[in-house]
Amino acid sequence: MLFQVFVNAMIVGSIYALVAVGFVLTYTTTKFLNFGHGATVALSAYLFLVSFDYVGYFGAFIVACLSAVLFNFVVYQFLYKRLMGKKASKVILLLVSFGVLIAVESIIQIVFSASPRRLNVPIVEGLNLFGAKITGIQIFIVIITILILIAVWIVMKKTKVGLGLRAIADNPDLAEVYGLNSKKIIVASFMIAGVLGAIAGMAISLDYVITPTVGTGYMIKGFVGAVTGGLNTVYGSIFGSYVVGLFENYGAWFFNSGYKDAIAFFLLFIMLIIRPQGLFGIKKGIRG
Amino acid sequence: MDKKRLVNFFIVLVLTIVIVLLIIFSGTTETYKIGYVGAMTGPMAKYGSYEAVSLAIDEINDKGGISGKQIELIAEDGKCNAQDAVAGANKLIFQDGVKVILGGHCSPESLAIASLSEENKVIQLASITTSPKYSDFGDYIFRTSPSSAVQGEVISNAIKAQGYTKVAILFEKTDYAEPIAANLKTGVEKFGQVVYYDQYVTGTNDFKTEVSKIVESGAEIVFISPQAPDATLLIVKQLLEQGSTAKIFGNDVTGNLSVIEKDPTIFEGMIFTTPSFDSNSEMYLMFSQKYKEKYGVDVPYGFWTAESYDAVFIIANAINENGYDSDGIKTYLEALTGFKGSSGTISINALHDGIRSYSLRTVKSGKIVNYE
Numbered sequence: 001m002l003f004q005v006f007v008n009a010m011i012v013g014s015i016y017a018l019v020a021v022g023f024v025l026t027y028t029t030t031k032f033l034n035f036g037h038g039a040t041v042a043l044s045a046y047l048f049l050v051s052f053d054y055v056g057y058f059g060a061f062i063v064a065c066l067s068a069v070l071f072n073f074v075v076y077q078f079l080y081k082r083l084m085g086k087k088a089s090k091v092i093l094l095l096v097s098f099g100v101l102i103a104v105e106s107i108i109q110i111v112f113s114a115s116p117r118r119l120n121v122p123i124v125e126g127l128n129l130f131g132a133k134i135t136g137i138q139i140f141i142v143i144i145t146i147l148i149l150i151a152v153w154i155v156m157k158k159t160k161v162g163l164g165l166r167a168i169a170d171n172p173d174l175a176e177v178y179g180l181n182s183k184k185i186i187v188a189s190f191m192i193a194g195v196l197g198a199i200a201g202m203a204i205s206l207d208y209v210i211t212p213t214v215g216t217g218y219m220i221k222g223f224v225g226a227v228t229g230g231l232n233t234v235y236g237s238i239f240g241s242y243v244v245g246l247f248e249n250y251g252a253w254f255f256n257s258g259y260k261d262a263i264a265f266f267l268l269f270i271m272l273i274i275r276p277q278g279l280f281g282i283k284k285g286i287r288g
Numbered sequence: 289m290d291k292k293r294l295v296n297f298f299i300v301l302v303l304t305i306v307i308v309l310l311i312i313f314s315g316t317t318e319t320y321k322i323g324y325v326g327a328m329t330g331p332m333a334k335y336g337s338y339e340a341v342s343l344a345i346d347e348i349n350d351k352g353g354i355s356g357k358q359i360e361l362i363a364e365d366g367k368c369n370a371q372d373a374v375a376g377a378n379k380l381i382f383q384d385g386v387k388v389i390l391g392g393h394c395s396p397e398s399l400a401i402a403s404l405s406e407e408n409k410v411i412q413l414a415s416i417t418t419s420p421k422y423s424d425f426g427d428y429i430f431r432t433s434p435s436s437a438v439q440g441e442v443i444s445n446a447i448k449a450q451g452y453t454k455v456a457i458l459f460e461k462t463d464y465a466e467p468i469a470a471n472l473k474t475g476v477e478k479f480g481q482v483v484y485y486d487q488y489v490t491g492t493n494d495f496k497t498e499v500s501k502i503v504e505s506g507a508e509i510v511f512i513s514p515q516a517p518d519a520t521l522l523i524v525k526q527l528l529e530q531g532s533t534a535k536i537f538g539n540d541v542t543g544n545l546s547v548i549e550k551d552p553t554i555f556e557g558m559i560f561t562t563p564s565f566d567s568n569s570e571m572y573l574m575f576s577q578k579y580k581e582k583y584g585v586d587v588p589y590g591f592w593t594a595e596s597y598d599a600v601f602i603i604a605n606a607i608n609e610n611g612y613d614s615d616g617i618k619t620y621l622e623a624l625t626g627f628k629g630s631s632g633t634i635s636i637n638a639l640h641d642g643i644r645s646y647s648l649r650t651v652k653s654g655k656i657v658n659y660e
Contacts, residue, residue: 001504004530008496106329114334115546116518118525123554125531133530208493209522211331217493252497258461258487 004132005253006246011138013245014145015203019222020229020237021152022196028169028232029182029189030084032093036075036100037197038219044068044201045210046108049119052205065198072194075100076187101215109212116209141203148199149238152192156234161188169232224268230281240279243267319360320353320612322603323380323410325373325401326393326596331516332368334546335416336579336588337393337596343582344600354608366392368515370400377401381408387614388413388607390599394515395419395464402429411617413603415596416589418540419463424639428614430621432595432602432634434644436464436539439561440471442646443537444478446559446659447509453480456507456534458498458523461487462515468539469513483507490516499526502534511537517544524554535559543649543656546588552654559659563591564647565632575630591631595642598629 023037044064052060079100083093126133156162164185167175172182200222204214221244229240244264251263271278322345326337345361353359362384364376373392380386381404388411392398398414399421405412406426414422414429418436422429447455455476459469466487473482483505486498502510510527514520520542527534538560548555566572567590575597576587587593602624603617610616627634635643648659 001500004500005497008494008500011496012494109329114331115550116521118521118551123525123528126529135529209518209525211518213331213491214493217491249497253501256486257492257495257498257501258489260492261489 001131002253003130005249007129007132007134007138009245009249010142010242011134011207011245012249013225013242014142015200015207015218016221016225016241016244017149017238018145018196018200018203019218020226020241021149021234022193022200023219023222024226024231024234024237025152025165025189025193025196026186027226029165029186030080030093032080032090032097033223034080034097034193035094035219035223036097036104037193037222038215039075039101039104040068040072040194040197040215041201041204041218042108042210042212042215043071043104044198045205045214046112046117046201048198048202048205049117049210050112053120061198061202064202065195068198068201069191069194072190072197073187076190081183081186101219105212105215112212114212116211118209119205135207137206141207144199145203148196149234152196152234155192161185161192165189221264224264227268227278228271230278233278233280236278236280243279319358320607321360321362321384321386322600323377323384323386323389323391324361324363325366325376325380325389325391325397326363326416327368327397328363328365330367331518332394334517334588335393335596336583336593337416338363339583340575340579340587340593340597341390341600343578344597347578348600348604354604359604362386366394366397366401368392368394368397370396373397373400374404377404381405381410387411387612388603388617390415390596390603392417393596395422396462396515398422398431399463402426405429409614411603411614411621413599413621415599416592417464420467421463423641428618430636430640432599432631432636432642433592434563434642434646435639436468437471438646439468439539440473440475442561442648443472443511443539443559444475446648447476447537448479450535452508452535454483454505454507455480455509455511456484456502456505457482457486457511457513458484458495458502459487459513460515460519461489465513465515465539465541469511472511472513488519492519493522495519495523495526496530499523499530499532502527503530503532507534509537510534511539512542513539514541517541517547520544521547521551521554524558528554540646545586545590545656548651548656552651555651556654557651559648559650561646562649563631564645565591565594569630569632571628571630594629594631595634598627598631598634601629602627602634 026034047067048060048064051063126135164180168182168185225241225244226237228243230236247263247267248260252260327333328338345359349358366373366376392414393416395417398417402425406428412429414431417431418433420435420437423435457469459465476482484502536558540561543560543562579587606617606620610620625635637643649656650659
């Protein structure tokens with residue numbers, strides 16, 4: 001049964017990781033905590049769920065992805081960029097991003113109502129994997145997460161965009177001097193975060209029940225994962241997210257499930273006290 | 289002389305303005321202010337209590353109000369949490385000066401504001417509030433709902449009658465949901481064994497490991513006691529995915545029509561409590577027709593939405609008979625017996641609780657039917 005708990009932790013950890021990576025990408029380029037990423041996740045989750053009935057899995061994924069990228073682009077261009085241009089502090093940007101999250105949640109509630117919704121697919125008993133139950137959809141979520149995260153890692157390490165991202169994260173002024181267009185790189189980071197948010201939203205829609213506040217819950221857990229692993233490392237935030245999943249689920253198994261959230265935050269406090277930069281974090285710049 | 293006339297003119301002008309203002313303001317006080325505290329946004333908003341209360345007030349006002357005076361509804365969004373409910377009640381009592389609060393419309397709200405109402409001698413008539421902690425709270429504190437303590441007993445009797453002995457209980461940690469679970473536990477322990485007893489916090493969005501524990505415990509029955517209906521669907525889904533074959537029982541929240549209707553197959557066979565009431569009674573049908581006409585949707589929570597609606601008429605009757613006065617309304621409510629409303633007959637007992645009874649219902653071939 002302990003292996004079942006491990007499987008449970010991997011499934012939910014994958015979703016936290018997808019949320020965390022998108023969040024970390026925009027953090028590294030802009031240095032503010034963009035909680036509005038939760039809105040991207042929630043919006044994608046709903047659009048995936050609603051369009052699934054008409055256009056199937058792949059079509060719904062495309063719809064969610066395009067909308068999330070467009071949403072992130074618009075929010076950045078018309079809100080964050082202007083505020084950053086006016087030298088708004090990181091705290092102001094953080095508050096504005098919370099505003100984006102709350103506004104989007106409210107709009108979702110008005111449009112789709114507060115009732116919980118589930119993807120229109122039959123519920124099937126999980127396959128037996130060494131004594132643990134896991135459904136096909138859940139296997140898909142874990143595998144796709146790993147593939148996506150490898151892809152992000154490759155982009156960060158091997159492409160010009162990735163190099164630009166890392167350069168901007170490390171020293172934006174110096175990067176500009178070397179001829180990098182930091183504005184373009186920031187836009188790129190928001191758009192990639194949109195794709196990652198859409199995949200996270202899709203995964204949540206596939207395996208859970210969604211309500212308008214779905215983004216907040218996963219955003220907070222993803223954030224805890226990112227801080228645990230290191231806010232400026234992509235692989236650190238992935239690792240941290242799985243750690244959060246493991247702590248929560250083994251905590252619920254050995255103690256009491258009422259403490260699940262408390263355990264996640266306890267982990268956050270411990271990390272902030274003993275290693276504020278996270279398990280793999282560095283004090284400056286970004287790691288791949 | 290001219291100067292004197294000018295002064296006189298100004299004195300008259302000022303007096304006229306004062307009189308006109310007095311008339312205008314005394315005109316606006318010619319209403320009975322009734323406060324409302326309930327979830328207008330958030331997951332509990334889907335109970336439709338605000339819509340039901342507004343509907344009743346409009347109806348009374350359209351018929352000329354209470355002996356010629358209109359009712360003015362001042363609504364505060366309690367969001368089904370203590371903090372927002374207290375902020376709302378504070379405003380209603382100290383700023384608006386209401387003598388009556390309809391609310392809260394869920395146990396956490398009602399419990400949070402009860403001492404505030406009691407201290408300030410403001411009548412509080414709660415609906416959709418079944419926490420046993422709310423019983424006998426104070427002189428000015430009433431409810432139309434029954435105490436949920438009875439639900440646990442009804443469920444444990446049904447489990448016993450079916451011959452099962454191993455029961456898992458999973459509940460949301462709130463003033464409403466926990467006492468039902470605790471009562472059931474006491475009931476089951478008299479004839480069987482509670483193999484799993486655990487809580488989750490509001491907003492939990494993953495139950496996989498809780499479900500793994502339930503499967504491991506070998507439970508024959510899983511009883512779910514949520515406060516917000518969202519969790520029911522997810523818990524049931526994850527139980528099925530992990531191959532649980534246990535029979536599912538739930539509290540009255542699990543009987544949420546909108547959730548069951550969207551996914552009837554996965555709830556097949558689930559048994560849940562519901563306050564006994566006749567959804568085919570003339571008064572309920574009238575209420576549901578008006579509700580549908582005004583909001584374009586069906587009454588979302590049957591009995592519960594209906595009792596929020598009934599509470600308005602009870603208060604209107606009380607004001608009509610004993611005046612807009614806390615002690616007068618209190619006397620009326622204490623003596624309330626056999627009030628005929630859309631949620632059935634309402635009487636209030638010595639603990640200031642509504643006298644209602646619970647029965648069991650089940651999902652059979654995708655439809656909610658009485659459990660025999």
